[in-house]
Amino acid sequence: xxxxxxxxxxxxxxxxxxxxxxxxxxxxxxxxxxxxxxxxxxxxxxxxxxxxxxxxxxxxxxxxxxxxxxxxxxxxxxxxxxxxxxxxxxxxxxxxxxxxxxxxxxxxxxxxxxxxx
Amino acid sequence: xxxxxxxxxxxxxxxxxxxxxxxxxxxxxxxxxxxxxxxxxxxxxxxxxxxxxxxxxxxxxxxxxxxxxxxxxxxxxxxxxxxxxxxxxxxxxxxxxxxxxxxxxxxxxxxxxxxx
Numbered sequence: 001x002x003x004x005x006x007x008x009x010x011x012x013x014x015x016x017x018x019x020x021x022x023x024x025x026x027x028x029x030x031x032x033x034x035x036x037x038x039x040x041x042x043x044x045x046x047x048x049x050x051x052x053x054x055x056x057x058x059x060x061x062x063x064x065x066x067x068x069x070x071x072x073x074x075x076x077x078x079x080x081x082x083x084x085x086x087x088x089x090x091x092x093x094x095x096x097x098x099x100x101x102x103x104x105x106x107x108x109x110x111x112x113x114x115x116x117x
Numbered sequence: 118x119x120x121x122x123x124x125x126x127x128x129x130x131x132x133x134x135x136x137x138x139x140x141x142x143x144x145x146x147x148x149x150x151x152x153x154x155x156x157x158x159x160x161x162x163x164x165x166x167x168x169x170x171x172x173x174x175x176x177x178x179x180x181x182x183x184x185x186x187x188x189x190x191x192x193x194x195x196x197x198x199x200x201x202x203x204x205x206x207x208x209x210x211x212x213x214x215x216x217x218x219x220x221x222x223x224x225x226x227x228x229x230x231x232x233x
Binding site for chain 2 (some may be wrong): 002045056094108110
């Protein structure tokens with residue numbers, strides 16, 4: 001168990017629908033990252049939050065949004081779903097210890113597998 | 118921009134063979150960090166190692182070893198005496214160390230199958 005919790009593990013829905021994926025970071029970690037892993041695209045960085053604020057944005061579609069709450073858990077909202085959104089969505093967290101420099105290790109959750117029919 | 122290349126899409130070996138997974142990276146920064154992650158069939162990404170650009174010492178951890186060569190911008194991963202449990206997708210990654218998500222770049226992964 002990595003300490004990063006993602007729910008749900010599996011989700012099947014229809015095109016046009018909206019879903020919410022939830023992530024609880026490892027205790028003490030302030031940064032949360034969202035990644036999309038599809039067969040033909042590899043691991044794509046979507047968005048990062050640090051202590052409640054958006055820090056970095058990657059290839060996130062306008063139909064997708066995310067937020068990080070005061071208790072540091074994060075939610076990724078996917079709307080107007082299309083068949084191509086079917087993928088494994090990962091959340092990762094890190095300490096983000098910028099004070100001492102260095103690249104933080106990202107600790108990943110087990111992922112949420114989304115199937116859009 | 119940063120880039121990580123893993124030219125081997127899939128590798129199959131027979132148990133007890135040694136196997137090397139290649140990773141070539143591109144960056145103009147002099148300070149950076151390299152990582153390897155393992156994604157077993159269960160799906161979760163597991164951290165294996167982190168290396169910074171100033172430390173070119175090779176590292177060995179049990180059956181795993183890593184060869185970092187700045188001259189060739191490579192950070193290769195060798196599994197000695199492979200086992201069926203080593204079957205997984207292995208990702209090499211590069212970070213600039215600023216802890217911004219877009220600067221943590223993963224390679225496309227290499228799928229390793231270890232046959233009994």
